[in-house]
Amino acid sequence: MSHDPHCIFCKIVEGKIPSRKVYEDDEMLAFHDIAPWAPVHFLMIPKRHIPSMAQLTADDAALMGRMLTLAPQLALQEGCKPYPEGGFRLLCNNGQEGGQEVHHLHIHVMGGPRPWLKG
């Protein structure tokens, strides 16, 4: 399924729910988390509805690679200090026991001065 009409992140991709965008291209979107744990906290998602990493196939390798290599650049853009003094944390929850609440694959990017609310 490339789009799920009941999915909150698909609605963000479509612009039906507003978001504070960090980055957008044909395949992916990054936007600020609505309930941030850290001074910098945004989410990176594929625009296509992929429920979690469990559904990834070999065809998604390039997309996931692009997301992971873009994350450090966006972290700096959003105010994280450079590695190694600054840095950032990536988190990807998958499935119920993995702590996933929104079932559209997303990578949390968190950073900024501590303490953080969580994590």
Ligand code: AMP
């Ligand atoms: P997870 O537990 O990994 O599924 O986390 C889902 C994340 O999505 C949480 O950190 C929420 O705060 C965030 N979230 C839920 N709805 C929205 C929204 N409309 N805009 C931005 N972030 C959201």
